[in-house]
Amino acid sequence: MKPSNREPGNGVFDLVEEAVHLLRGAPLSLHAAYALGTLPFVLAFLYFWADMSRGAFARQHAALGAAGMGLLFWWMKCWQAVFAAEVRSRIAGRAAAPWTLRRAGQLALTQIALQPSGLFAVPFALASLVPFAWVFSFYQNLTAAGGEPGGLGDTCKTAALQAGGRLGQCWLLLGVLFLFSFLVWVNTVLAMAMLPDLLKTLFGVETAFTQAGLHSVFNTTYLACSFALTYIFVDPLTKTLFVLRCFYAQSVRSGDDLQADLARLRAPAPDSPALLPSRP
Amino acid sequence: MLPLSQQHCLNHPAREAAAQCPQCRHFFCRECITEHDDRILCAVCLRLMARKADGRRHPLRAFGRAALGLGGLLTAALFFYWIGQILLLIPASYHDGTLWKSFWSSGQ
Numbered sequence: 001m002k003p004s005n006r007e008p009g010n011g012v013f014d015l016v017e018e019a020v021h022l023l024r025g026a027p028l029s030l031h032a033a034y035a036l037g038t039l040p041f042v043l044a045f046l047y048f049w050a051d052m053s054r055g056a057f058a059r060q061h062a063a064l065g066a067a068g069m070g071l072l073f074w075w076m077k078c079w080q081a082v083f084a085a086e087v088r089s090r091i092a093g094r095a096a097a098p099w100t101l102r103r104a105g106q107l108a109l110t111q112i113a114l115q116p117s118g119l120f121a122v123p124f125a126l127a128s129l130v131p132f133a134w135v136f137s138f139y140q141n142l143t144a145a146g147g148e149p150g151g152l153g154d155t156c157k158t159a160a161l162q163a164g165g166r167l168g169q170c171w172l173l174l175g176v177l178f179l180f181s182f183l184v185w186v187n188t189v190l191a192m193a194m195l196p197d198l199l200k201t202l203f204g205v206e207t208a209f210t211q212a213g214l215h216s217v218f219n220t221t222y223l224a225c226s227f228a229l230t231y232i233f234v235d236p237l238t239k240t241l242f243v244l245r246c247f248y249a250q251s252v253r254s255g256d257d258l259q260a261d262l263a264r265l266r267a268p269a270p271d272s273p274a275l276l277p278s279r280p
Numbered sequence: 281m282l283p284l285s286q287q288h289c290l291n292h293p294a295r296e297a298a299a300q301c302p303q304c305r306h307f308f309c310r311e312c313i314t315e316h317d318d319r320i321l322c323a324v325c326l327r328l329m330a331r332k333a334d335g336r337r338h339p340l341r342a343f344g345r346a347a348l349g350l351g352g353l354l355t356a357a358l359f360f361y362w363i364g365q366i367l368l369l370i371p372a373s374y375h376d377g378t379l380w381k382s383f384w385s386s387g388q
Contacts, residue, residue: 067357108349
């Protein structure tokens with residue numbers, strides 16, 4: 001039977017809507033898990049950028065800084081995979097599996113062995129354009145499937161299998177994400193430019209940004225800051241979208257989406273009429 | 281493909297099929313199919329899964345894993361080292377924005 005577009009997981013905007021709904025209803029611990037991994041990396045990257053662009057002795061400690069960035073990149077990818085695993089358990093309506101030493105070790109190994117190649121592969125695929133959707137989807141799927149049971153080979157196989165399916169949907173999803181990211185970036189740049197002036201006008205607070213004038217805007221660190229903030233704002237949504245994509249694709253075989261629906265139906269609704277006091 | 285009601289068991293052609301294995305996509309009767317971890321699976325696929333889970337570990341596996349991890353870490357470090365080198369190559373006037381100052385002053 002040919003799948004209709006009304007099936008869950010087929011429509012791009014349905015996926016986006018579901019991902020936003022999931023993130024809005026997620027507990028603080030889920031966002032904290034994401035921030036714990038991403039914020040140290042982003043802050044270190046901005047320091048690395050500023051140091052390499054202005055530091056007098058930058059050339060001497062470039063290698064050491066790069067090694068530190070590599071470690072923080074690993075740290076970030078591990079926590080992003082933890083975030084994806086928790087999102088997946090919420091979608092499936094199941095309690096999250098406990099984080100044993102073995103599971104954490106498998107996740108750490110998967111992320112360090114496979115994710116760094118994406119640093120080269122994704123820009124290269126973007127430059128050649130044609131395989132970009134597959135490559136980008138593959139590395140996102142590695143995060144999405146990183147917390148699942150199975151070894152390195154299993155995770156790699158799952159990510160490749162899911163990346164190969166529904167490429168049209170993936171291209172459309174990337175288009176929507178690009179447009180959304182661009183709008184977020186424009187808003188971030190405007191907010192970063194206006195905030196110091198607003199502080200000065202409303203509260204009389206003079207900062208280095210107001211004193212520097214346009215020089216505070218026309219430098220590469222400012223640009224890097226705006227991109228870093230955009231990444232922090234948009235990436236949780238990207239991760240959730242690819243977790244949803246993987247979940248629905250795997251549900252065709254596992255039936256997890258049906259089990260999640262059944263679990264939701266079995267659970268008593270909080271505002272069930274039976275629980276309300278009867279009117280006289 | 282014929283619907284489930286018109287299918288027969290792969291192992292017992294005389295019997296009607298009761299379910300389709302999601303792993304191998306073949307049809308089986310009630311006797312040949314089983315439930316494992318909330319999934320319906322045929323006996324062969326279940327045996328394969330169990331064998332895979334109990335698979336013996338190669339003595340060099342730990343070494344291979346460590347090498348993969350180290351390789352990944354080096355790849356990431358190399359990427360950031362190159363980013364650093366590119367940033368070092370860009371003139372300081374571009375980084376601190378004084379490059380644009382000359383354009384403004386020439387415009388005025």
